Amino acid sequence: xxxxxxxxxxxxxxxxxxxxxxxxxxxxxxxxxxxxxxxxxxxxxxxxxxxxxxxxxxxxxxxxxxxxxxxxxxxxxxxxxxxxxxxxxxxxxxxxxxxxxxxxxxxxxx
Amino acid sequence: xxxxxxxxxxxxxxxxxxxxxxxxxxxxxxxxxxxxxxxxxxxxxxxxxxxxxxxxxxxxxxxxxxxxxxxxxxxxxxxxxxxxxxxxxxxxxxxxxxxxxxxxxxxxxxxxxx
Numbered sequence: 203x204x205x206x207x208x209x210x211x212x213x214x215x216x217x218x219x220x221x222x223x224x225x226x227x228x229x230x231x232x233x234x235x236x237x238x239x240x241x242x243x244x245x246x247x248x249x250x251x252x253x254x255x256x257x258x259x260x261x262x263x264x265x266x267x268x269x270x271x272x273x274x275x276x277x278x279x280x281x282x283x284x285x286x287x288x289x290x291x292x293x294x295x296x297x298x299x300x301x302x303x304x305x306x307x308x309x310x311x312x
Numbered sequence: 313x314x315x316x317x318x319x320x321x322x323x324x325x326x327x328x329x330x331x332x333x334x335x336x337x338x339x340x341x342x343x344x345x346x347x348x349x350x351x352x353x354x355x356x357x358x359x360x361x362x363x364x365x366x367x368x369x370x371x372x373x374x375x376x377x378x379x380x381x382x383x384x385x386x387x388x389x390x391x392x393x394x395x396x397x398x399x400x401x402x403x404x405x406x407x408x409x410x411x412x413x414x415x416x417x418x419x420x421x422x423x424x425x426x
Binding site for chain 1 (some may be wrong): 334354360412417418
């Protein structure tokens with residue numbers, strides 16, 4: 203079965219601290235993995251995807267197929283990073299429909 | 313350019329009534345998706361349209377839910393005989409299609425069933 207698990211509902215860190223939002227997935231095959239973010243009173247938007255292998259707003263995520271993980275990391279959190287983060291996967295030949303995790307609320311305190 | 317738009321932004325209805333939610337995708341996007349965001353269930357896939365292909369309805373929770381996409385553009389999600397558990401934010405997204413393409417989300421319609 204396809205599944206995305208984000209074990210932390212809430213993650214609270216201080217400004218300047220490193221942050222890691224965990225994501226594990228279950229999928230028989232090679233999925234596409236994404237992180238979407240929703241800032242307060244804004245639309246859900248793409249943060250990054252593993253196929254691009256890029257860093258967005260200082261965030262990176264590495265796909266670890268052995269551990270079936272796609273954790274999101276940032277070395278120095280900023281207050282403006284406070285938001286809801288969703289990990290999602292899209293399966294091959296499934297048209298791009300996204301299976302989301304439950305989401306992790308990141309709170310960065312001053 | 314214009315993003316994905318949805319209407320209404322809020323809908324309050326009584327249990328048992330039918331509701332229609334509308335989505336206008338980004339022009340040129342061939343793929344359109346509906347998701348539901350609720351407190352207990354998180355973000356769930358509902359239905360997906362790609363071009364002229366038959367829609368993928370695998371995420372619809374019951375036969376009270378249906379959707380159509382006219383002319384490959386605007387989509388309407390219909391919920392018949394609404395129940396309180398249908399209360400949620402209904403999100404629409406569009407993309408160029410394919411597994412690795414970015415989906416652009418609308419602002420959502422918040423549905424409250426009394």
